[in-house]
Amino acid sequence: MHHATCPQLSVVVAVYNGAAFLEQFFQCLSAQSIDDMEVIMVNDGSTDNSVDIIHQWQPQFANMKIIDQANQGVSVARNTGLAEATGLYLSFPDIDDYFRPGMYRRMLDMAQTGNLDVVTCNGNYIWENNKKPSRPIFPKDKLQSTGVLTGAQWLKQALDSRKFLHVTWLNLYRHDFIRAHHFSFEPGLRHQDIPWTTEVLLAADRVQYTDEQFYDYYIHSASVSHMPDNDDTLIRSARHYMKILQMLDEINQRYPEKVQHIPACRWQIAKEGLGILHTFFNMKDPQKQRMIVQEFFDTGVWKLVWRNAHSLRLRWRLGRRYFRLRKILQSPA
Template sequence: MNPKVSIVVPIYNMEDYLERCLQSLFGQSLTDIEIIAVNDGSGDSSMEILQKYARHDSRLTIIDKANGGVSAARNDGVLAARGQYIGFVDPDDWVEESMYEQLYLAAFEENSDIAMCTYVREFGTHAKEKRFDMADKQTYRSDEVQEKLLRRLVGPLKEELASPENLDAWGTVWSKLYRAELLKNHMLKFMDLDIIGSNEDTLFNIHAFYYAKSFVFLNRPLYHYWRANTESITSTYNAALPYKFDRLYAAIQTFIAEKQLNDEYKTAFYNRICMNVVGLGLNIMSEGKPASFGKKLKALHTMLHGSRYNQSFKQFDISYCPFIWKAFFVCAKIKFSLAVYFMLTSINWMRIRNTGRTTVETGSNLASGNDYESRRIGNNADELLSPNGSKQNSV
């Protein structure tokens, strides 16, 4: 008999964190699960750790493969999954004991294609809960899934522009359970991060939510997202990131055109591009980039004068932004590169202060250890929140 839930864990050189992750999965109150660990060509002791756990618990299935990146590893895990529902966990994260029981029961009771919980960002010295200004439990059906959730995944509109830190709060895959038939019948796959550079979660969810007929949200922080991994938090400049983001944008734009979505989606998409100026700007400003002030300023100038950003900022409604972000986006809109430079310098300092780290992720934050893969490069604004995580996010 097939398990209720399959949990896919992509792994690349995660020996320092893997046991913590596995212990949280094997300790789940929902015992009818399988754990599919995809060893993505690890060169450390990750495989030995997996074999040790597999000897003591038959619920662990190991897929050992040559390194192909986190997207390929997740895709292989989905193909092997036998569960009614499929979840994803990153190997340096961990979950609450009742996470998959709560998500599965909610999905089963509501007959939902997708179930989602909230999460806590763990910085080692402190934690910040990602708070959502919603009821404890909320269900969306039929057109509501597309109108209220799919569009939000494409990009923000109106009042949503007031919180750049929430750009991709709904886009994570590790906070969700997916009906296996939804993923397999529509052959949904993660796109290679070597192509798009980032946000493979959001792109995957855009397709998943398009086909989903029902969605249930639990406003409970059940997932722990580890942000203090010194192996995955870097300040390395990624010269290819702007080109990869262009491919990401092209993929979203193609989706909007093929599905014949309305102008609201197009506006939301342009707003996403505008907000991503923060993350791409911080990539240029990263401490690891061996460039002078003049070269960094020129790179910002080139980015802001790009045709895609010109088109996007023409329709960007700055009036919804709070003062600090309004000042930033006004300068970006009028292409005042020098002001944008100094604001990004301040943003980087605030991120370091709020997270308690001397280095912060910019261009190559790792999902499963691969140095070309981004863990969550969006706009990086979430790290500007105070440690108590007082900002809230809503649909």
């Protein structure tokens, strides 16, 4: 690939019914003041007027590609954009958040200076109508700016802080690194940033973190994660997480010598496993509950969770819940 003519940065954006957010999003992008920035807008089958807004903004960006596809979810949309990207570095922002002027400039400078595979910054949680005061995504007392680390060292620090959020939008990636490892996003999987970030960091040789807060992550009362749950959404969520645990376990097996030094790679499987159990216990319909608990055992995910619970405390918490699970399975049909 001939680098002389490549844009410095490709911004890959999945858009599904984003009309309410696109105006602010494009303003954030124009404020980045990076001259050779490639913007790849993947319209993932929007049914609102997102496409019109994107086309209105196109003249503002010298280098914008617009790709239309049938709705296939954020992972496939990101993969589509990734396949088209030509920049030296990549970013994957979410359209409904706010990122500050200077974010990408600062991160590009860090990436180029340190010859980094991945560069990460901090952000803020912002609650709608200021329901809670905003706070840093990574608390400053738990994670401070680093020098250049291996990805495994940073992953260990980040997971050990117990405050780490697996998200792509706080990161910039070196395109050749992503290409060399053939990384892509898992189609149709919610929270696929968890396995993506874990594997990217285990593979990366040079990573650096700045605790500067460039990104505001909005917590909307209307967002998917805050809708009232019913049994069917709980089952769907449990299945997504079961798949994530299987992926995390496969990742751990692909990088054994690194994971050996990062107990938290096993801890995150056990912790998310406890979350799945919580989901089961919140279900109302005993038949659906028994069905999904049976699946949890049949697919081997329970064994996986137990095998990865290395601390006595985790084993104790899982052991107590094991008896509740067996009880659910034994309840009369």
